């Protein structure tokens with residue numbers, strides 16, 4: 052059975068101070084100011100409304116929006132969150148039993164981005180890819196069914212919603228339904244790859260010196276994020292788009308809404324029309340925050356490249372096609388420079404001026 056050494060893990064929930072291993076340099080915590088101004092308001096889009104696609108078009112460069120009217124039952128969001136809290140409240144030695152087996156990403160451990168930073172993050176995470184049973188049965192050998200049932204239901208609801216969102220986002224780029232069928236991404240989603248990341252951010256004795264989740268973009272097409280009510284944490288980098296110099300803007304929980312984050316693969320698919328969103332999570336002195344990130348990507352063997360009709364509009368393809376596993380492999384080496392490494396040169400001057 053795989054094991055993670057206890058020595059390298061630290062029980063954050065009982066910590067009275069932030070140890071050196073988790074103390075981040077001020078320069079990385081304050082690389083940009085954290086601000087909340089009128090221009091920072093994250094767009095709220097009722098995706099069941101008649102203008103959803105045009106509203107989405109308006110926030111392409113922002114890379115993040117709240118979705119309301121999403122149809123995911125509030126009861127499910129509530130119950131899954133309770134199960135996630137139950138999961139993280141297990142003692143550390145039990146959670147460590149669920150270290151990923153070789154060749155699998157599912158289990159308890161540090162997410163890949165952690166290896167690119169010299170300090171540890173003030174968070175814990177479980178990654179679930181596919182069937183939750185192998186992980187849940189290690190944690191609760193006699194009592195895993197409720198967790199598994201809810202996670203399965205959550206996957207189904209999220210996949211339905213992701214398909215709707217991808218369709219709306221493609222419509223917002225001017226693609227019609229016919230073209231979408233030809234292009235494939237929506238149809239292909241019936242056998243999409245999806246991954247759940249369960250994040251826990253225990254209350255922190257010195258939140259000014261700790262980092263919940265370091266700055267990153269998500270690699271998938273889209274992330275659908277549910278965050279617990281009442282505790283701020285998620286921040287997105289706003290740069291330009293009329294909101295002044297680059298700064299971190301808060302994305303506080305909005306009751307009933309889900310946060311939609313554009314990933315690198317959607318930036319590639321849209322030939323740069325949508326921008327993936329750089330984001331991070333801060334921690335709180337008083338509250339234990341949890342978040343559930345659902346990542347949707349193409350089937351493993353499908354290459355994502357710029358959609359034909361978006362390439363023809365006076366600009367060449369900006370990216371070379373990649374599969375999700377291939378792109379994850381590139382990120383494992385290059386992290387933040389992965390997108391640049393699949394970028395092709397040669398965007399025409401006209402396109403730059405007109406877009």
Ligand SMILES: C=C1C[C@]23C[C@@]1(O)CC[C@H]2[C@@]12CCC[C@@](C)(C(=O)O1)[C@H]2[C@@H]3C(=O)O
Pocket residue numbers: 156162163164165178246248267268269270271346379382
């Ligand atoms: C499918 C995946 C996306 C992810 C890497 C992973 O294999 C499983 C964990 C995911 C996650 C969650 C936290 C942030 C992130 C950047 C990370 O390091 O691990 C994402 C990865 C990603 O989006 O590439």
Ligand SMILES: O=C(O)CCC(=O)C(=O)O
Pocket residue numbers: 248250264269276278284285330331332341342344
């Ligand atoms: O907890 C959050 O708000 C952010 C989580 C996140 O960015 C991720 O899981 O990729």
Ligand SMILES: [Fe+2]
Pocket residue numbers: 267268269274330344
């Ligand atoms: Fe993320």
